[in-house]
Amino acid sequence: MSDSATGGPGGRDPRIRLSDVAARAGVSNSTASLVLNGSGPASASTRQRVLDAAAKLGYAGPDPRARGLRQGRSGIVAVVTEDALGDAFRDPINLAQLDGLADGLGDGGPSLLIIPGAADDPARVSSSPFDAAVLVGCGVGILDTLELLRRRRVPVIGLEAPHADGVAAIDLDNVEGARALAEHLRELGHHRVGIVTLPLGSRRTSGPLTPGLEAAATAPSTRERLDGVRQVFPDAPGWIASASSIAAGYEAAAALLDGRADDGSVGFAGVESSGVRVVGAESSGAGAGAGSGSAVSARPTAILAQSDLIAIGVIRAAEERGLRVPDDLSVTGFDGIRVDGLTDHDLTTMVQPARAKGEAAGRAVLAALADPDAPAPDPVLFRTTLHRGATTARARV
Amino acid sequence: MSDSATGGPGGRDPRIRLSDVAARAGVSNSTASLVLNGSGPASASTRQRVLDAAAKLGYAGPDPRARGLRQGRSGIVAVVTEDALGDAFRDPINLAQLDGLADGLGDGGPSLLIIPGAADDPARVSSSPFDAAVLVGCGVGILDTLELLRRRRVPVIGLEAPHADGVAAIDLDNVEGARALAEHLRELGHHRVGIVTLPLGSRRTSGPLTPGLEAAATAPSTRERLDGVRQVFPDAPGWIASASSIAAGYEAAAALLDGRADDGSVGFAGVESSGVRVVGAESSGAGAGAGSGSAVSARPTAILAQSDLIAIGVIRAAEERGLRVPDDLSVTGFDGIRVDGLTDHDLTTMVQPARAKGEAAGRAVLAALADPDAPAPDPVLFRTTLHRGATTARARV
DNA sequence: CTGTTAGCGCTTTCAG
DNA sequence: CTGAAAGCGCTAACAG
Secondary structure (H helix, E strand, C coil): CCCCCCCCCCCCCCCCCHHHHHHHHCCCHHHHHHHHHCCCCCCHHHHHHHHHHHHHHCCCCCCHHHHHHHHCCCCEEEEECCCCHHHHHCCHHHHHHHHHHHHHHCCCCCEEEEECCCCCCCCHHHHCCCCEEEEECCCHHHHHHHHHHHHCCCCEEEECCCCCCCEEEEEECHHHHHHHHHHHHHHCCCCCEEEEECCCCCCCCCEECCHHHHHCCCCHHHHHHHHHHHCCCCCCCEEECCCCCHHHHHHHHHHHHCCCCCCCCCCHHHCCCCCCCCCCCCCCCCCCCCCCCCCCCCCCCEEEECCHHHHHHHHHHHHHCCCCCCCCCEEECCECCCCCCCCCCCCEEEECCHHHHHHHHHHHHHHHHHCCCCCCCCCEEECCEEECCCCCCCCCC | CCCCCCCCCCCCCCCCCHHHHHHHHCCCHHHHHHHHHCCCCCCHHHHHHHHHHHHHHCCCCCCHHHHHHHHCCCCEEEEECCCCHHHHHCCHHHHHHHHHHHHHHCCCCCEEEEECCCCCCCCHHHHCCCCEEEEECCCHHHHHHHHHHHHCCCCEEEECCCCCCCEEEEEECHHHHHHHHHHHHHHCCCCCEEEEECCCCCCCCCEECCHHHHHCCCCHHHHHHHHHHHCCCCCCCEEECCCCCHHHHHHHHHHHHCCCCCCCCCCHHHCCCCCCCCCCCCCCCCCCCCCCCCCCCCCCCEEEECCHHHHHHHHHHHHHCCCCCCCCCEEECCECCCCCCCCCCCCEEEECCHHHHHHHHHHHHHHHHHCCCCCCCCCEEECCEEECCCCCCCCCC
């Protein structure tokens, strides 16, 4: 009875160690370790004595730090995002992916360490222990970070991240999805379409989509979705949303519908950028006669939004201007988040298997951990499926 | 030139260690450590040699596991939730808190390890290294986990979590907020009000709010908000939502508006639970005459929802039944998430400083880490403020 | 079946 | 200003 362990909990005594348990049970450290981990044979009596001692002392289990050092792994997987935490997970599609990732890692599997803002502070990945890293939705702003991860000899999985040497890629067929959506609109007779893109890179600037900016886009999904649209509508004007959010979509659509997309980009109806200010239907009433050519009916008849949240914002902006969706304006989204009562509309969109992508990433992590010497596997490509909702209709001439 | 370090990156060679750097620089381990951490004086030339060696070898910095073991801390803070990941962060209010927490921990501060589903699997907290734990939005399902955390001698911060010995509490004045909201409705002349609550405990059951269930509610915020309402409307019937989501709010409101809240709970207008089926205005048309007493106008004139997401679902259910908000039905929320275009309505709600709460938790973590021997500080109480939106109006008699 | 021994990679006294 | 040595708490070989 010389120890005070049976005293009240929460004391200031140091944490109970394995050696304390072993001593009390009258066995060696290693025996205690074997018993507590179930990783070795032990006689029933020894076993019982160790377990009793552990229970009596309130042993919390092996210190994860020490165990991690010894075993060379920490049971942690890092989730690295370029953006700040709030920005990265505001869009439910990312949460769905994260959910899938947690599932894919399994029940007893590693836990998730969130490392946001890697673009601004690459060194963050150097300070915490983890056995693998998953890059989610990153652009090239992540490359510095990637270099550090390589030095750490940590397997890296990219979820719609830039392809790079040694990175196991989980991809989405954004190009085909976006192309199909655009094709859908063309089949409905739309010619004047506008685009609202996701941010082009890590710098969250919004504004008109100029050819220069478009060429320099670095965020993989943004650029791929843009590429898909360009196969159908090579000249459609666009606006860059500042984020994947309803508010950003609203802002962008307002700009597009009010005809502010003529700053160097190709305007609607083939209007050259000759200083002609293209005016939206509801904006000022006058001013639609000064064009250089044919019927300058500037307003788009359809808008392709690069995410569902953006699309909802677009719809709101349209309706606020007295445009009915889809009668006056067709709107498409991307992602297929279950809009869960966000809006009355059944959005036409490309549904992506976000959860499955996350799970695939989880499996890729486990595979890499199981065999660290295996080369990076081939990219896994997930496909989107078109959901024909009620926000697209035949263009009225 | 006997080493192969200048060869291509990504090789299968083991990670570079501090001793490799020290050896190459021709200094001892300790000197190299001092230089690389800037934690000790060194002559300019030594310093330079070490840095050169590190750069040349591509040293990734000290192994966080080893450093953690040695220093007794890991630079990780656990965020523990009772629910699964997706459920826990679907409501933006929780993301806002998390954002605040990340901020409160500061730039060079610890990273966040997400440990969801603690109610189902308390042992998860034993397998990963962390220096402190933040319990967010937990009920009593967390108590087993809490016991493990205590054994680990880890400081614990509770964000609207059950009060317990040694837990630094960051609270919200839910009682007063809910009371004020109810009072607001009463001042507007409402008597027949319905309640849609958050889940009562870790078991996500939805259904009518019976006195028995109400008495046994364990989730702190649910129960406090309920207590606040009860100060004003002691007998108002209610329905338990299955989650804080639009869909759950919709379901619950549908039940309430269709008069399904009479299963043992007190019905509207003082109708005793005598087998009388209270029928909503729009449901079957007939059936309103069989009551035992005065004018059985069963439909509530106001609904108090325990979260904004739920409130949005309530509004949708109401509108779908031909009820105008607020003319036919007043609806209040709770939280004050910026509804960011989710709905046309300007929701009457109690705004809570979610970000500030998270920041406070972050500061509490840092304080506890700085002085582990300090006793748990007094609870910090944040207050809500009433936002009078456009979803409440005077009751029409 | 159990004990002894040797580290995992790093930081931190303490001497020189 | 630098080096030698100790050890964080645990597990994994290897003996007994």
